[in-house]
Amino acid sequence: xxxxxxxxxxxxxxxxxxxxxxxCRVLELEGYSVLEAVDGDEALxxxxxxxxxLVLLDLRLPKRDGWSVLEEMxxxxxxxxxxxIVFSASAGAPxxxxxxxxxxxxxxxxxxxxxxxxxxxxxxxHRRR
Amino acid sequence: MxxxxxLKDESTEGAVQTSQQTAKAETQAAERRQAEELxxxxxxxxxxxxxxxxxxxxxxxxxxxxxLLGYSESELVGMDPMMLVSSDDRSMxxxxxxxxxxxxxxxxxxxxxxxxxxxxxxxxxxxxxxQYEGRQAALGYFMDITGxxxxxxxxxxxxxxxxxxxxxxxxxxxxxxxxxxxIYVSPSIxxLLGYTVxxxxxxxxxxxxxxxxLQVAVDALAAExxxxxxxxxxxxxxxxxxxFRRKDGSTVWAEVRVSLxxxxxxxxxxxxGVMSDVTKRKKMEQELRKSEASLARAQRVARLGNxxxxxxxxxxxxxxxxYRIFGLSTRDRVSGHDTFLESVHPEDREFVRKAFDQALYxxxxxxxxxxxxxxxxxxxxxxxxVEITYDENGMATRVVGTVQDITEIRDLAKKVIEYxxxxxxxxxxxxxxxxxxxxxxxxxxxxxxxLLDYDKRLRGGEKREYLESIDKATERLAxxxxxxxxxxRLEAGLLKLDRAPTSVAKLVQEAVAEAKMRDQGHEIVLDLxxxxxxxxxxxxxxxxxxxxxxxxxxxxxxxxxxxxxxxRQVGLELVVSIRDSxxxxxxxxLDRVFDLMYRVEQRLASDTRGAGLGLAICKGLVxxxxxxxxxxxxPGKGSTFHFALPLxxxxxxxEHGQEAPGKKSPRSRG
Numbered sequence: 001x002x003x004x005x006x007x008x009x010x011x012x013x014x015x016x017x018x019x020x021x022x023x024c025r026v027l028e029l030e031g032y033s034v035l036e037a038v039d040g041d042e043a044l045x046x047x048x049x050x051x052x053x054l055v056l057l058d059l060r061l062p063k064r065d066g067w068s069v070l071e072e073m074x075x076x077x078x079x080x081x082x083x084x085i086v087f088s089a090s091a092g093a094p095x096x097x098x099x100x101x102x103x104x105x106x107x108x109x110x111x112x113x114x115x116x117x118x119x120x121x122x123x124x125x126h127r128r129r
Numbered sequence: 130m131x132x133x134x135x136l137k138d139e140s141t142e143g144a145v146q147t148s149q150q151t152a153k154a155e156t157q158a159a160e161r162r163q164a165e166e167l168x169x170x171x172x173x174x175x176x177x178x179x180x181x182x183x184x185x186x187x188x189x190x191x192x193x194x195x196x197l198l199g200y201s202e203s204e205l206v207g208m209d210p211m212m213l214v215s216s217d218d219r220s221m222x223x224x225x226x227x228x229x230x231x232x233x234x235x236x237x238x239x240x241x242x243x244x245x246x247x248x249x250x251x252x253x254x255x256x257x258x259x260q261y262e263g264r265q266a267a268l269g270y271f272m273d274i275t276g277x278x279x280x281x282x283x284x285x286x287x288x289x290x291x292x293x294x295x296x297x298x299x300x301x302x303x304x305x306x307x308x309x310x311x312i313y314v315s316p317s318i319x320x321l322l323g324y325t326v327x328x329x330x331x332x333x334x335x336x337x338x339x340x341x342x343l344q345v346a347v348d349a350l351a352a353e354x355x356x357x358x359x360x361x362x363x364x365x366x367x368x369x370x371x372x373f374r375r376k377d378g379s380t381v382w383a384e385v386r387v388s389l390x391x392x393x394x395x396x397x398x399x400x401x402g403v404m405s406d407v408t409k410r411k412k413m414e415q416e417l418r419k420s421e422a423s424l425a426r427a428q429r430v431a432r433l434g435n436x437x438x439x440x441x442x443x444x445x446x447x448x449x450x451x452y453r454i455f456g457l458s459t460r461d462r463v464s465g466h467d468t469f470l471e472s473v474h475p476e477d478r479e480f481v482r483k484a485f486d487q488a489l490y491x492x493x494x495x496x497x498x499x500x501x502x503x504x505x506x507x508x509x510x511x512x513x514x515v516e517i518t519y520d521e522n523g524m525a526t527r528v529v530g531t532v533q534d535i536t537e538i539r540d541l542a543k544k545v546i547e548y549x550x551x552x553x554x555x556x557x558x559x560x561x562x563x564x565x566x567x568x569x570x571x572x573x574x575x576x577x578x579x580l581l582d583y584d585k586r587l588r589g590g591e592k593r594e595y596l597e598s599i600d601k602a603t604e605r606l607a608x609x610x611x612x613x614x615x616x617x618r619l620e621a622g623l624l625k626l627d628r629a630p631t632s633v634a635k636l637v638q639e640a641v642a643e644a645k646m647r648d649q650g651h652e653i654v655l656d657l658x659x660x661x662x663x664x665x666x667x668x669x670x671x672x673x674x675x676x677x678x679x680x681x682x683x684x685x686x687x688x689x690x691x692x693x694x695x696x697r698q699v700g701l702e703l704v705v706s707i708r709d710s711x712x713x714x715x716x717x718x719l720d721r722v723f724d725l726m727y728r729v730e731q732r733l734a735s736d737t738r739g740a741g742l743g744l745a746i747c748k749g750l751v752x753x754x755x756x757x758x759x760x761x762x763x764p765g766k767g768s769t770f771h772f773a774l775p776l777x778x779x780x781x782x783x784e785h786g787q788e789a790p791g792k793k794s795p796r797s798r799g
Contacts, residue, residue, distance in 0.1 A: 016568055016571065016572075018571070018572035018575065018576070018598050018602065019568075019571050019572065019575055022572070022575030022576055022579055022595075023575070025579060025583075025591075026579055026582075026583070029583050029586055060564065089563065089564060089567045089571075110567055110570075110571045111567065111570045111571035111572075111573070111574035111575065112571065112574065112575055112578075113574055113575070113578035114575070114578035114579045114581070114582045114583065115578060115582060118582075
């Protein structure tokens with residue numbers, strides 16, 4: 001593992017504890033360092049402060065919902081270069097299109113498997129190299 | 130006479146003859162004298178003017194003549210009679226005089242004398258030839274007919290005027306006998322009916338009328354005839370609208386006014402009348418009536434009525450539909466705006482009155498919806514709008530308003546809203562349930578794939594944790610699925626209760642014991658009062674209710690606080706109460722607590738178990754047992770949930786297998 005790889009941080013935004021734990025563990029095992037946020041406000045704050053290489057965003061969040069976080073990430077010049085992968089329980093094409101249209105780089109459907117997660121993150125990180 | 134006897138005695142016959150002649154002569158003389166005296170007497174005293182003219186001049190005139198013409202006899206004697214005759218009539222008088230002198234018969238003729246004062250006097254005169262003093266003379270006598278003449282003149286003039294009137298006005302004037310045969314018909318009959326005067330004279334009006342009108346006319350005439358001579362309104366003409374057929378076949382409507390001409394005995398002799406063409410008016414009336422009916426119908430269909438308030442004269446008028454909307458009969462008097470306010474629902478009255486006053490005086494728009502109460506007590510909702518007219522001083526002079534009964538529309542609107550809310554609710558429910566299901570699935574999938582893919586690299590301890598989480602998630606999933614199934618069954622009335630005689634006390638004890646095990650943070654106290662009977666119930670389901678309520682009590686109150694569970698018999702019911710000292714439930718949510726998807730706003734942690742179905746299911750289960758469930762709560766202090774089960778077996782609704790209350794079905798147990 002090169003230093004550069006270790007430096008890659010992923011921000012996981014998810015309010016469900018088990019899902020969050022699972023995602024974080026998989027990312028850890030894949031060699032990423034992980035940041036966690038349980039709601040949208042916390043997510044944006046951390047994103048600004050820590051400037052992660054990738055944000056994993058659940059669209060269904062309490063208080064400020066995932067869509068508005070996505071919008072803010074694209075709008076805010078400080079955050080706009082950070083890629084966002086969204087996940088949602090909805091498999092519908094309109095949702096997917098909307099998310100991608102709003103600037104998400106990928107759209108995953110829950111329930112996530114370890115493989116889905118690893119592959120999606122890998123694709124984004126690979127591109128950034 | 131004696132002397133005559135002394136003469137020559139030539140012949141006694143001559144003497145006898147002379148005496149005979151003398152006697153005859155004497156008789157004749159006497160007769161003549163008598164006649165003269167008679168004549169003279171009559172001449173003097175006659176009321177008829179008399180005169181004798183001889184040789185072209187008056188010889189004698191009688192006093193009446195003097196009086197009538199203003200001349201004395203002495204002035205007239207020797208005058209040429211023609212001087213007294215009005216110059217216009219002289220030639221006629223001369224003609225007659227000539228005729229008379231020739232011995233021809235003359236009838237009385239009329240002419241004018243000019244009196245001494247210059248007045249013209251009409252006379253009717255006769256002249257005859259007589260012998261006067263041995264010679265031919267003319268005897269004339271005449272009557273003053275000036276008065277008569279004037280009357281005749283006035284009459285003719287009047288007739289001329291009336292004829293002119295009759296012939297020139299458009300109304301038809303007619304006169305018939307009592308059999309309705311025409312005596313006179315004015316020329317405008319041609320304009321009205323197309324028949325000329327001549328044609329009209331030979332047919333009775335009867336022939337021109339339509340059968341319905343004929344009946345009307347006959348009745349009216351009979352009534353008129355029957356009017357007494359002393360009848361107060363006998364001079365008032367009777368008016369009817371009658372329909373006539375014109376010569377060309379088309380029909381006209383005429384307003385006919387008749388009066389009867391009566392003789393001195395009061396018997397009707399003639400019918401006098403006037404007819405005016407009112408076809409146009411009649412048509413307009415028909416159109417108006419049709420459009421009024423149409424409007425009334427439209428108002429009826431739209432349930433829209435209108436009213437008109439003339440403020441200046443304080444006159445309030447309503448359309449028929451208003452009465453119908455307010456459930457009043459048109460005979461009910463509605464004197465003013467205040468009376469109408471009485472129909473407004475007491476709770477809305479102030480609002481309506483204020484709104485109306487504001488509209489009137491502050492010119493605010495007025496279009497309120499409010500409730501009205503009908504005389505039979507039923508409530509309707511109406512929508513009202515007004516238009517106010519102001520005079521130049523800014524004072525309201527007239528208000529025109531429409532009122533529409535929108536009760537059904539409101540109900541419909543409410544139903545639509547309810548329907549939409551139900552749809553929204555259902556889609557919310559669906560999305561919530563969907564989320565609730567996916568969350569444990571996500572946990573299971575995630576951890577399973579984590580374990581499978583990274584088995585060798587994971588620590589033992591964490592592997593165990595993941596497996597436990599998977600287990601818990603599976604439980605959660607199972608619970609949710611069961612809840613959903615229960616709810617479906619309850620809704621469909623398919624829930625089957627497995628009843629058996631059960632000790633409620635024991636059931637409660639077990640539930641409390643397990644709750645204590647699950648949660649050590651709270652003090653759970655059990656209070657069983659007296660001897661609690663055994664009830665025929667589905668222990669699993671009642672246990673489910675107990676577990677749910679205990680769960681909530683613990684979940685929604687702070688650790689360290691007490692949860693009190695009480696079971697006691699109250700009357701014919703067994704009541705179980707679970708009290709917590711938690712956050713309580715807001716007053717306005719109290720009746721919604723048992724609805725599907727009800728959830729207290731603040732949630733503890735992110736525990737979203739149950740999707741809000743819990744209490745709804747409890748309610749369903751309790752009611753399936755024939756019981757009831759309710760809650761008391763004080764925000765900030767805590768809540769107490771109660772449910773009561775009947776002691777004797779009572780059929781609950783939503784319990785499957787029951788045909789009707791009171792009937793035992795072969796399939797039900799216990």
